[in-house]
Amino acid sequence: MTTASPSAHHAHVSRGNVRNAAMGSGIVLIVLGILGFIPGITMAYDQLAFAAGSEAMLFNAFQISMLLNIVYIVVGAAGWAMSRTAAGAKDFLLGAGALYLAMWIYGLIINLESVANFLSFNMATNWLHFIVGVVLAGLGVTYMVRHRGDTRMKT
Numbered sequence: 001m002t003t004a005s006p007s008a009h010h011a012h013v014s015r016g017n018v019r020n021a022a023m024g025s026g027i028v029l030i031v032l033g034i035l036g037f038i039p040g041i042t043m044a045y046d047q048l049a050f051a052a053g054s055e056a057m058l059f060n061a062f063q064i065s066m067l068l069n070i071v072y073i074v075v076g077a078a079g080w081a082m083s084r085t086a087a088g089a090k091d092f093l094l095g096a097g098a099l100y101l102a103m104w105i106y107g108l109i110i111n112l113e114s115v116a117n118f119l120s121f122n123m124a125t126n127w128l129h130f131i132v133g134v135v136l137a138g139l140g141v142t143y144m145v146r147h148r149g150d151t152r153m154k155t
Contacts, residue, residue: 015086018143022089025096025136026079033072036064054120063122071119075099090140097137104129 036058039045048056054065075096082088103119107126110116121129 018086018093018139019083019089021139021143022079022092023083025093025132025139026076026081026083029072029076029079029096029132031076032058033069033076036069036072037066049120052115052118052120056120062125062128063120064125065120068119068121068125086143090143093136093140093143097133097135097140100129100133100136102133104133 035041036048036056041059042048042064043057043060044055048054049065051065051067054063054068056064058064079089079092079096082092103121104126107117107121107123107129112121112123
């Protein structure tokens with residue numbers, strides 16, 4: 001009878017895994033941003049505004065604007081670029097996670113019908129930002145905790 005190694009009881013988060021997580025999430029965000037510019041996938045495409053006042057709906061659920069699509073693409077490109085090193089990937093996951101959680105909080109505290117809603121959120125978009133933020137930050141924190149004190153984290 002064999003016994004499991006002590007690390008078998010915990011998720012193994014390697015340098016390759018954190019780099020893949022950053023690259024994968026970057027690609028997903030880029031695709032999400034691009035889909036926001038495609039009629040048919042984006043309903044009410046003729047009402048897609050640059051910022052506030054956009055009534056376009058991605059997948060007929062998430063209210064978006066051109067500016068929000070650009071944010072998704074830029075953040076996604078940063079994730080793709082920063083995935084070259086484990087340290088960069090970790091920094092991306094933590095930073096992008098914090099950004100999306102901040103966007104979620106902002107979306108909760110503003111009046112969605114006011115000019116303060118300059119990215120054109122709706123409640124579904126707010127909760128999408130919460131999920132994305134928790135997942136990205138969680139991956140970054142998990143990697144950081146599993147590798148604290150590791151001097152090789154820069155590779």
